[in-house]
């Protein structure tokens with residue numbers, strides 16, 4: 001079975017967020033890019049399927065040449081092939097359409113994306129792909145089992161969980177729980193050497209019109225100073241929360 | 249042209265977020281001089297929404313399993329039938345499950361994590377939380393149909409009584425190849441997404457055996473419980489409580505962090521909360537730079553006193 005893992009390249013989780021050009025551009029300088037953490041959980045789950053159920057794992061990213069190191073890392077982790085749609089991603093709809101077009105007429109039974117990218121936090125791409133390719137869809141996916149034609153998955157809801165089963169093809173929006181933090185694969189030397197020989201295919205973009213526009217950015221408002229409460233006078237805290245912050 | 253809001257229900261009752269979504273919709277309808285219509289699934293008391301500005305409610309009756317495709321299909325059809333142009337929804341896990349599908353079915357542009365009333369209506373520009381609460385982006389929606397997904401607690405609830413008309417809509421049955429079994433957590437438990445107050449514990453609490461502190465405090469406040477990532481990684485608490493950049497987002501009115509250092513990845517996920525309180529014995533902990541109120545002290549001494557004080561306060 002062939003699996004496609006969608007990878008978005010995002011600023012490292014420790015990045016300071018700054019804007020330039022009159023707050024109209026995200027400042028990339030000094031920012032380290034990583035595989036979106038939700039996608040890394042999904043990729044690791046795919047590697048287990050490769051090992052145990054003999055699946056072939058492909059990765060895809062919509063992005064310009066800067067994205068290549070992220071795809072190479074996915075290959076070093078163990079993916080078999082990488083694809084990059086060569087365009088700067090502008091919105092979820094565009095990314096979903098590019099990826100859906102790529103999927104058409106190929107026999108991917110399982111498409112693993114992340115619950116959301118940690119940069120724009122859209123949480124839209126997997127649901128859009130599923131609809132475009134007419135596949136089943138599970139968001140906030142925390143566990144997944146598949147065989148040749150069926151799946152069993154668990155979705156995290158606001159107040160609990162939902163077990164969903166059905167037929168492939170399936171698109172998931174995955175997150176931690178698919179695998180654990182300790183299961184994430186750190187590429188070894190051999191993996192890195194092998195990744196250089198694996199194919200990374202560049203695909204021409206098709207969609208140049210976008211449904212949305214980014215008008216500008218804004219930084220968080222500056223925070224006022226903290227008020228410290230003496231631990232011996234904890235009732236002062238209750239008083240502040242009640243009378244000043246009005247939250248209890 | 250009309251504004252349509254998706255009014256989420258739980259066990260037949262409108263969720264609090266539904267009231268917020270309709271308040272937001274009412275203001276937008278007033279500003280654009282249009283009507284405000286609502287769509288709900290299986291509301292058992294549609295009249296309850298009258299106070300929140302809805303002119304007409306379509307109450308869809310269905311006993312279908314929760315298949316995103318079918319629910320999205322029903323929403324899209326009714327939206328079009330109502331002559332909708334702007335569709336407004338909340339940010340629950342369920343609506344974030346359905347609306348990406350709706351956006352494709354309607355060929356609508358969609359903005360999630362919206363934190364404010366539109367900063368421009370024509371063109372429609374929305375302020376969204378981005379970079380996991382480390383900044384904002386203003387996004388223009390350019391298509392004919394538009395979807396606005398607003399973050400909980402970001403607009404407020406305002407009353408505005410209308411002459412509500414209710415239309416019952418019997419959903420036709422549709423084929424689905426899905427089996428869905430939902431497992432509710434403890435009925436008593438408040439979910440992080442819906443909570444106004446969240447109490448969170450970190451590695452400073454030393455071990456799962458000490459979590460009665462967090463739970464007692466949460467119970468006293470009617471709060472949801474949460475934890476930092478290492479705490480759920482070590483299995484002290486379930487995944488579903490992990491909050492932060494890679495966990496659940498928190499946008500509560502009050503967030504109390506106990507024994508949490510305040511790493512950038514933790515703060516990012518909880519920053520949308522309005523008031524933050526930190527209890528930590530290390531005055532250098534980064535959380536003190538992010539919080540509104542702080543107590544420098546040992547959690548094992550401070551928290552029991554706080555619970556005591558709150559119990560007295562509540563019984564006043």
Ligand SMILES: Cc1cc2nc3c(=O)[nH]c(=O)nc-3n(C[C@H](O)[C@H](O)[C@H](O)COP(=O)(O)OP(=O)(O)OC[C@H]3O[C@@H](n4cnc5c(N)ncnc54)[C@H](O)[C@@H]3O)c2cc1C
Pocket residue numbers: 013037449450451452453475476477478479490491492493494495506507508509510511512513514517527528529530533545546547548
């Ligand atoms: C890619 C990535 C993603 C991440 N995503 C997240 C995320 O989503 N959420 C998240 O939380 N973290 C996340 N992290 C981890 C984050 O960097 C921190 O490691 C984590 O938040 C620390 O958890 P903590 O505060 O519970 O523990 P610690 O950092 O160990 O802090 C414990 C705190 O407790 C205090 N303390 C100790 N004893 C007491 C006492 N008796 N009374 C009071 N205070 C006491 C200490 O002073 C200390 O400040 C992520 C990391 C990475 C690399």
Ligand SMILES: Nc1ncnc2c1ncn2[C@@H]1O[C@H](COP(=O)(O)O)[C@@H](O)[C@H]1O
Pocket residue numbers: 006007008009036038039060061062063089092095112113114115116117118120121122123124125126
């Ligand atoms: N540019 C992209 N290229 C490939 N996959 C992407 C891209 N953007 C988003 N995705 C996938 O869609 C998921 C959700 O992203 P988003 O809808 O942007 O929050 C991510 O976790 C990725 O798996």
